[in-house]
Amino acid sequence: MAFLELHGLTKRFGDFAAVDDLTFTVERGSFVSLLGPSGCGKTTTLQMVAGFETPTEGKIILDGKDLSGIPARERGLGIVFQTYALFTHMTVEENVGFGLEMRKVSRAERKRRVADALDLVHLSHLGNRYPRQMSGGQRQRVALARALVIEPQLLLLDEPLSNLDAKLREEMQLELRRIQREANVTTLMVTHDQSEALALSDSIVVIDHGRLRQDATPFDVYETPQSSFVSRFLGKSNNFSARLESAGPDGSKLVCGSLDLQGPRVDLAPGPVEIALRPERITLVGADAGQLRGTVAERVFMGNQWLLRIETEIGDMLVMRYNTGRAEAEQGATVGLSWKPEDIRILPAEETSA
Amino acid sequence: MTSQTSRAWLLSAPALVLFAVLLLTPLAMTFVLSFNSFDFYGGIGNDLSLANYAEVLGDSYFYEIFWRTFLIALITTVICAAIGVPQAYILYRMSPFWRSITVLIVIGPLLISVVVRTLGWAILLGNKGVINTALTNIGLIERPIRMMYTSGGIVLALVHVMVPFMVLAVWAALQRQDPATEAAAESLGARPRTIFFRIVLPQAIPGVLSGSLIVFSLSASAFATPAILGGRRVKVVSTTVYDEFLNTLNWPLGAAIAMLLLVAVLAVMLSWNRLVERRYGEVFE
Ligand SMILES: Nc1ncnc2c1ncn2[C@@H]1O[C@H](COP(=O)(O)OP(=O)(O)OP(=O)(O)O)[C@@H](O)[C@H]1O
Ligand SMILES: [Mg+2]
Numbered sequence: 244m245a246f247l248e249l250h251g252l253t254k255r256f257g258d259f260a261a262v263d264d265l266t267f268t269v270e271r272g273s274f275v276s277l278l279g280p281s282g283c284g285k286t287t288t289l290q291m292v293a294g295f296e297t298p299t300e301g302k303i304i305l306d307g308k309d310l311s312g313i314p315a316r317e318r319g320l321g322i323v324f325q326t327y328a329l330f331t332h333m334t335v336e337e338n339v340g341f342g343l344e345m346r347k348v349s350r351a352e353r354k355r356r357v358a359d360a361l362d363l364v365h366l367s368h369l370g371n372r373y374p375r376q377m378s379g380g381q382r383q384r385v386a387l388a389r390a391l392v393i394e395p396q397l398l399l400l401d402e403p404l405s406n407l408d409a410k411l412r413e414e415m416q417l418e419l420r421r422i423q424r425e426a427n428v429t430t431l432m433v434t435h436d437q438s439e440a441l442a443l444s445d446s447i448v449v450i451d452h453g454r455l456r457q458d459a460t461p462f463d464v465y466e467t468p469q470s471s472f473v474s475r476f477l478g479k480s481n482n483f484s485a486r487l488e489s490a491g492p493d494g495s496k497l498v499c500g501s502l503d504l505q506g507p508r509v510d511l512a513p514g515p516v517e518i519a520l521r522p523e524r525i526t527l528v529g530a531d532a533g534q535l536r537g538t539v540a541e542r543v544f545m546g547n548q549w550l551l552r553i554e555t556e557i558g559d560m561l562v563m564r565y566n567t568g569r570a571e572a573e574q575g576a577t578v579g580l581s582w583k584p585e586d587i588r589i590l591p592a593e594e595t596s597a
Numbered sequence: 598m599t600s601q602t603s604r605a606w607l608l609s610a611p612a613l614v615l616f617a618v619l620l621l622t623p624l625a626m627t628f629v630l631s632f633n634s635f636d637f638y639g640g641i642g643n644d645l646s647l648a649n650y651a652e653v654l655g656d657s658y659f660y661e662i663f664w665r666t667f668l669i670a671l672i673t674t675v676i677c678a679a680i681g682v683p684q685a686y687i688l689y690r691m692s693p694f695w696r697s698i699t700v701l702i703v704i705g706p707l708l709i710s711v712v713v714r715t716l717g718w719a720i721l722l723g724n725k726g727v728i729n730t731a732l733t734n735i736g737l738i739e740r741p742i743r744m745m746y747t748s749g750g751i752v753l754a755l756v757h758v759m760v761p762f763m764v765l766a767v768w769a770a771l772q773r774q775d776p777a778t779e780a781a782a783e784s785l786g787a788r789p790r791t792i793f794f795r796i797v798l799p800q801a802i803p804g805v806l807s808g809s810l811i812v813f814s815l816s817a818s819a820f821a822t823p824a825i826l827g828g829r830r831v832k833v834v835s836t837t838v839y840d841e842f843l844n845t846l847n848w849p850l851g852a853a854i855a856m857l858l859l860v861a862v863l864a865v866m867l868s869w870n871r872l873v874e875r876r877y878g879e880v881f882e
Binding site: 293294295315316317318319320321322324325326328329330331332341342345346389393 | 774775777778780781782783784785786787788791795796799800802
């Protein structure tokens with residue numbers, strides 16, 4: 244049995260379902276991300292687990308215990324809020340010690356555990372500061388220490404890194420993962436940043452409009468997205484509508500516009516489908532080689548890689564090439580595009596969403 | 598940089614002129630006046646001396662008035678804080694619809710003249726006023742309780758006048774705090790009472806302090822309320838100044854008392870501010 248289970252969790256505000264029949268599980272000790280665009284119901288889900296919102300339907304089971312009816316203060320979860328929510332009138336040590344004080348932990352033990360927690364987040368030297376005297380990254384760590392010091396069964400993080408600038412965010416990603424491993428705490432993180440989710444998680448739960456779209460490891464979510472939405476939400480993707488002509492054990496035949504394509508084997512019935520191709524799986528070859536010919540419409544140099552937008556007969560294609568030390572095709576050049584048939588992902592045609 | 602500075606001066610010029618003409622000039626004239634001599638037959642003399650100040654500072658009668666004034670202001674401030682803080686917290690927790698109605702109710706009294714409100718209190722508090730008549734009629738008291746012309750009556754009416762200022766100051770401070778801090782405290786195991794006293798209230802302290810500053814200085818220099826409810830019997834500094842100017846016609850002495858009140862209030866405000874800065878400077882922005 245999984246450590247945390249959400250069963251058919253639903254939250255309606257009036258007629259509007261912010262979270263709609265959400266079911267997934269979190270294994271003990273793992274790091275799971277709830278990923279989705281803004282307004283898809285991530286925070287609402289987290290708030291229900293935390294006990295700040297009551298589910299309209301469904302239940303949450305933590306370590307075999309149904310959480311419904313248990314108030315937030317008795318759930319014993321560690322929560323890091325998006326704004327950190329530090330107590331501005333208390334020093335770092337007082338902030339971190341607050342949860343222990345509420346648990347009536349003796350002064351001596353409190354001192355020891357606060358010191359341990361600050362050690363874990365590398366802030367031992369700043370215990371006497373007030374939050375206002377700290378940088379964004381440091382405040383973030385204080386919030387983390389405050390949540391971890393109570394030795395929570397479950398750590399909940401709501402967009403913990405979104406208030407940090409890009410460079411600090413990357414550093415904190417590594418830090419967060421280290422701290423989570425060292426504290427060995429089951430973690431559920433909410434984020435709308437796909438790279439953060441990919442980098443940190445053991446498993447990613449993708450939601451859209453309050454509904455579960457896919458629940459898998461980062462690698463699987465990226466490599467074998469199960470819907471057009473997931474393929475486009477995680478990383479860049481070239482998506483085209485196509486027709487599946489036949490699907491056999493050795494591969495499938497597709498028609499995309501005027502183009503005949505080979506694809507991997509697939510479990511779909513012939514008919515309209517959507518195909519997705521990652522920009523980094525496409526190689527540029529001579530104009531007459533490859534499956535498709537196109538003209539370079541834009542070329543962007545990004546340091547470690549080039550990003551090219553190529554106009555082709557089936558539509559615009561994004562192509563990503565690693566910078567290997569020589570210039571890529573110029574703007575206006577005619578190039579051939581080539582890829583392996585198994586790099587194509589065949590997805591059910593996007594249902595026209597209501 | 599310099600052009601920006603000069604533009605800033607230029608833009609604030611109208612306000613500065615207004616400030617100088619309407620506030621600084623009369624203030625300076627009062628200041629000078631306070632050093633002039635006064636004679637019942639000769640009127641105001643042009644010579645300068647510290648005689649007026651010596652007269653005020655050497656007379657226990659004036660000490661008593663100053664002492665009473667500041668005590669009234671202090672008690673008013675404390676009561677305003679005791680009423681205003683919970684009121685502001687309730688306001689802060691209300692749904693937006695009820696909040697806008699309640700804010701209107703809270704600041705509504707400010708739209709009515711202080712004189713009118715104070716006269717209302719006079720009707721209530723008089724020996725033959727509404728309260729005493731009612732209490733006598735239901736047989737709770739035999740003789741009327743004296744409420745007019747007492748310091749208590751003045752405090753009561755001042756509190757009524759000043760509470761909105763406290764509520765607004767505390768409410769502003771509450772709104773500046775991150776609502777997630779309450780949720781954070783709750784998730785750490787704090788009960789509602791603990792959350793209020795350990796998390797909400799301390800973060801509202803800057804608002805209480807600035808509200809106290811406003812209420813104290815306005816109460817110490819209030820005129821209409823003590824004039825109507827205190828009359829000649831319970832004198833405060835501002836009514837004494839008024840009497841010196843308009844009854845005794847000893848303008849220089851009145852000016853000296855007014856200057857002393859100004860300095861005293863200013864001193865209280867500045868030291869209060871210093872205290873707050875020193876205590877909370879590193880905690881709050
Ligand atoms: N109290 C509420 N009343 C009505 N609607 C609400 C309420 N809280 C949230 N919603 C709606 O529910 C939806 C989901 O909100 P939620 O805060 O969970 O989104 P989110 O996924 O966390 O988004 P973001 O990434 O922007 O934080 C939103 O459309 C929001 O407008
Ligand atoms: Mg959110």
